[in-house]
Amino acid sequence: MSTPHFVPDELMAEARTASGGLYDFGDASFLPALEVLCKALDDEAQLSETGRYVFRLKLVGQLTTRLRVEEDLRLHPEIADEAVAPPLVIVGLPRTGTTKLHRLLSRDPRFWWMAFWESQFPLPFPGEALAKPEARIAEGHKLVDMMTTAMPKLMAIHPMAAEEADEEVMLMEHSMLSAFDAYANIPSYSEWLSRQDQAPAYRFLKRMLQHLQWQKRARGIDGKRWVLKAPHHLQRMDVLLDVFPGAQVIQTHRDPLRSIPSIASFIDTLWRIYSDTADPVEAGLTWSERMRRGLDQTMRVRETAAAQFLDVQFHDTVKQPLDVVRRIYAFIGWELTPDVLGRMRAWLVEDEKSHSATHEYTPEQFGLSDAQIERDFARYRARHITA
Numbered sequence: 001m002s003t004p005h006f007v008p009d010e011l012m013a014e015a016r017t018a019s020g021g022l023y024d025f026g027d028a029s030f031l032p033a034l035e036v037l038c039k040a041l042d043d044e045a046q047l048s049e050t051g052r053y054v055f056r057l058k059l060v061g062q063l064t065t066r067l068r069v070e071e072d073l074r075l076h077p078e079i080a081d082e083a084v085a086p087p088l089v090i091v092g093l094p095r096t097g098t099t100k101l102h103r104l105l106s107r108d109p110r111f112w113w114m115a116f117w118e119s120q121f122p123l124p125f126p127g128e129a130l131a132k133p134e135a136r137i138a139e140g141h142k143l144v145d146m147m148t149t150a151m152p153k154l155m156a157i158h159p160m161a162a163e164e165a166d167e168e169v170m171l172m173e174h175s176m177l178s179a180f181d182a183y184a185n186i187p188s189y190s191e192w193l194s195r196q197d198q199a200p201a202y203r204f205l206k207r208m209l210q211h212l213q214w215q216k217r218a219r220g221i222d223g224k225r226w227v228l229k230a231p232h233h234l235q236r237m238d239v240l241l242d243v244f245p246g247a248q249v250i251q252t253h254r255d256p257l258r259s260i261p262s263i264a265s266f267i268d269t270l271w272r273i274y275s276d277t278a279d280p281v282e283a284g285l286t287w288s289e290r291m292r293r294g295l296d297q298t299m300r301v302r303e304t305a306a307a308q309f310l311d312v313q314f315h316d317t318v319k320q321p322l323d324v325v326r327r328i329y330a331f332i333g334w335e336l337t338p339d340v341l342g343r344m345r346a347w348l349v350e351d352e353k354s355h356s357a358t359h360e361y362t363p364e365q366f367g368l369s370d371a372q373i374e375r376d377f378a379r380y381r382a383r384h385i386t387a
Helices: 008-018 030-043 049-075 077-081 098-105 116-120 134-150 153-157 169-175 187-194 199-218 231-243 256-274 280-302 314-319 321-332 338-353 370-376 378-384
Strands: 088-091 225-229 248-253 309-313
Touching: 008 030, 008 049, 030 049, 030 169, 030 187, 049 077, 049 169, 049 199, 049 256, 077 199, 088 098, 088 231, 098 225, 098 248, 098 314, 098 321, 098 338, 116 134, 116 169, 169 199, 187 280, 199 231, 231 280, 248 314, 248 321, 256 280, 256 370, 280 370, 280 378, 309 314, 309 321, 314 321, 321 338, 370 378
Parallel strands: 088 225, 088 248, 248 309
Antiparallel strands: none
């Protein structure tokens, strides 16, 4: 039997060393998750040598962040006093306009939002002044350059930008109860995760939002509420609304005949970063089923929380984004000021210039077919897809 590459105790020891000897990882709910994840990475993921190295760096970094979060809360108890107002949360299948909408709304300075660099480096570097995160921003740019150089298709699938709004699911990964199967084919972890209480992941997210708010205030940035975005929430909508009571949800919609093959291509691209033997058919079938379950779960939650949801069609976000914004502001009860409208118009002009890459694929590459997608998503399509 081969020697395991991912051993929880070893990863935690590396994190303690990297943190300068810190010991407290906080809520112990991450431990069983880390154990299952490590075993799946060794037994199932078929990681390349580079993939093992990068995944190990990821996990050690996330464990180090857990240590530093606990230390920061010990040294700065006022972080826990940061009040997180009910957020506005954008959810929907990937490739349904969620990123465009998220970044458009982030033009309004009344929203708190998390940039990509913050998702990767959420805590100040040692010796860094709270008001001066330039070193982290620079590292964020380097990381984007590295990712897009290694996998140019990423820019066509998910536009990467170090200083633009990005997904909070990357903060939730620190709980070890998250979408690690977006990076590798680890079915035993995925199946185990589906049976677990997801509340610790969302409670950790809330703590991280408090920390980020505290940092932003030190930089002179003030907001009223967070605008968040992650397709990940589709499968855990009940937990999201429990941990963030009063949250309002914008659900984006696009025909799964278009979005599901695109998601499969995205996952296949991510898997290939970490494995030389990634199976595109496995990626397609696994994530098609994952997304079906997520949409079904969200439809069930909506039956008792309808007033907290606003539906937005993909074609409206693309063709008439500012009309969509006006509907959103009416939904949340905010005035859409001329200043904010001007910021959004300017961003739309710049965003249009960045859409040069193409994303080409066929459903059959990923073991999918129109007939299968129509069958699996029939209930969702009947309820939410307009002509």
